[in-house]
Amino acid sequence: MCHALSAEELARLAAIMARQRIEAGTTFIEEGAPADELFNLTGGTVKVFKLLADGRCQVTGFMMAGDFLGLSRGGTYAYSATAITPVTFCRFQRTQLRGLVDELPKIERQMLGLAMNELMAAQDQMVLLGRKTARERIASFLLALSARAVRRGQPANPVGLPMTRGDIADYLGLTTETVSRSLTQLKGEGLISLKGNHAATILDTGALAAIAGIEDGDGPSGFDHIT
Structure with a gap:
């Protein structure tokens, strides 16, 4: 402000x-x-x-x-x-x-x-919860955190995850198990790496953006707004 x-x-x-x-x-x-x-x-x-x-x-x-x-x-x-x-x-x-x-x-x-x-x-939250699959929501969430860091002059990676898996689940309208499983799947596909529970590194931004349904030049915006 x-x-x-x-x-x-x-x-x-x-x-x-x-x-x-x-x-x-x-x-x-x-x-x-x-x-x-x-x-x-x-x-x-x-x-x-x-x-x-x-x-x-x-x-x-x-x-x-x-x-x-x-x-x-x-x-x-x-x-x-x-x-x-x-x-x-x-x-x-x-x-x-x-x-x-x-x-x-x-x-x-x-x-x-x-x-x-x-x-x-x-508006972004309505789209996230109403139209996207669990996998798409997780991808969007990670990309939004990374994009937000860049806009604020911070590195795009690693993506800090100070919140619990339960908090992420409550934000994305998923279960804790689904959040953990989706992150593990993305890791297994070589799209991200995980450092404990509180950091992730995006290894393939293009592939993650494709999963999230984000076109080139777009950016996930929902996470960067005040609630």
């Missing part, structure tokens, strides 16, 4: 924020709680999820450094957020940030862009 601001504007933003570090497993946004704060992640990985009526968990995204959490259409949070790894973030009081937005149009434009990303993420 800060990259388009001047030094003076950044100083004003810094004056209303608090820096915080939390440990893995800490839930810092509760679905249905008053949406009094917003969070700009500066390090670590967070899973965003909703609890269904039957108690199941639907992971709707994995957020990383640079992502913004806490945007809400109403007065309560629409989802919960839990740190997968140790996480650092800048925390803003909604009322203070709203006051600054009124004075600094650049921040308002950035917030609008984040809201648009939410809509795009929801």
Whole structure:
């Protein structure tokens, strides 16, 4: 959110924020709680999820450094957020940030862009869950993580997988066993290599893209949007 601001504007933003570090497993946004704060992640990985009526968990995204959490259409949070790894973030009081937005149009434009990303993420998730096979979902997921890293100036490989297989399953609408089996199959075909449970290296991007149904020049986008 800060990259388009001047030094003076950044100083004003810094004056209303608090820096915080939390440990893995800490839930810092509760679905249905008053949406009094917003969070700009500066390090670590967070899973965003909703609890269904039957108690199941639907992971709707994995957020990383640079992502913004806490945007809400109403007065309560629409989802919960839990740190997968140790996480650092800048925390803003909604009322203070709203006051600054009124004075600094650049921040308002950035917030609008984040809201648009939410809509795009929801659309991508619908396609991922509604039209793709398990194998296609796994391929899309790995490519999206890799593409996201590149867009943020990081290496395309290895692809970090700090989340559990269960978290991936809840995000992709699969079972944990299907996620593990699909990754093992892709490894057996020489398309990826696995380093434990928390990293994968894409060995054949073209073949993986073909499985995912991504044409040349396209890029999997769903993972790069705020949820």
